[in-house]
Amino acid sequence: MSSQEIPDENLPAEQDPAHGAVKVADDPFADPGLPAHKPRIQDIDERAAKRSERAVAFMFTLSMLATIGFIASYVIFPVDEIVYIWPFGHVSALNFSLGLTLGVALFTIGAGAVHWARTLMSDVEVADDRHAIEAEPEVKAKVLADFAAGAEESAFGRRKLIRNTLFGALALVPLSGVVLLRDLGPLPEKKLRNTLWAKGKQLINMNTMEPLRPEDVAVGSLTFAMPEGLEEHDEDFQNQIAKAALMIIRIQPENIKDPREREWAHEGIVAFSKICTHVGCPISLYEQQTHHVLCPCHQSTFDLSDGARVIFGPAGHALPQLRIGVNSEGNLEALGDFEEPVGPAFWERG
Secondary structure, three states: OOHHHOOHHHOOEEEOOOOOOEEEOOOOOOOOOOOOOOOOHHHHOHHHHHHHHHHHHHHHHHHHHHHHHHHHHHHHOOOOOEEEEOOOEEEEHHHHHHHHHHHHHHHHHHHHHHHHHHHOOOOOOOOOOOOOOOOOHHHHHHHHHHHHHHHHHOOOOOOHHHHHHHHHHHHHOHHHHHHHHHHHOOOOOOOOOOOOOOOOOEEEEOOOOOEOOHHHOOEOOEEEEEEOOOOOOOOOHHHHHHHHOEEEEEOOHHHOOOHHHHHHOEOOEEEEEOEOOOOOOEOOEEEOOOOEEEOOOOOOEEEOOOOOEEEEOOOOOOOOEEOEEEOOOOOEEEOOOOOOOOOOOHHHHO
16 A cells, blocks of 8 residues: 555644644655764774774784784694693694684784774765666766765874784785695695605515515415505505505516516516506406406506506506515515606606
């Protein structure tokens, strides 16, 4: 129902004091206007304004210190350090310090800005009529004038202590994001090109955890080995074994077709990377009559009697071979690292 359809008796009315008659108000929805502006203490007392300025500057300075503390936390606290903090209990010292310092840095910037706006910037309410979305030249000029007036009223140029500390806080807090890039992990450098294998490292049987001897490897058998010194409880065991895992196979020397494979073997015992060159699956299926190994993921097949070349499947490269020999104790040992990186399609990436 519109206002025109409302019966007169339901409209707001006022009493005529002279005659006691009731008459309908002329405009029941009249704009009451803005209340009279009441100045704040900072508007009339410069000492109060200075106190507010120092409070805002203190919060911005605290933000700068918290940002520096955030960065320092990365250096001070080890990743695995656990501390007891009431009432949170046992927490990571690094995570707690990062969350606390970054939270203080961001909060104090916001709190300082709010306190600045509420106590020092102009709080005079201004009413403006609605206008079309497309701005007219006069409107644009008015906006620029309003902006200039707002900048003047904010005392941004006059309150140098606030301005300088705000610039300092805003300049430092983005450094937190730069430091967070550390969580992406260290740069790989040449870690993908090298493994734990090195000259003199013994081959350890992954089933018995004992050094492998030539007599332990029968013709036609398949044995898995890892480098000496690598333990399953090591923090980086999975990363290291993913590059260093070996397949040990013994083939009659006359059945080895590739000359380099025969040279790098010991009495027909050859050592190849266990990591498929397609997508990095561990190879474990061996056919002793053909000397073929099959990757169970996508059926890439390699001929271990011919340099582990690919004879079927999506793998694009032969399996890297490790040169081996026997040490003075009669145990099999590596004579160096792989000459090419292990793993899938590394040649194209690296």
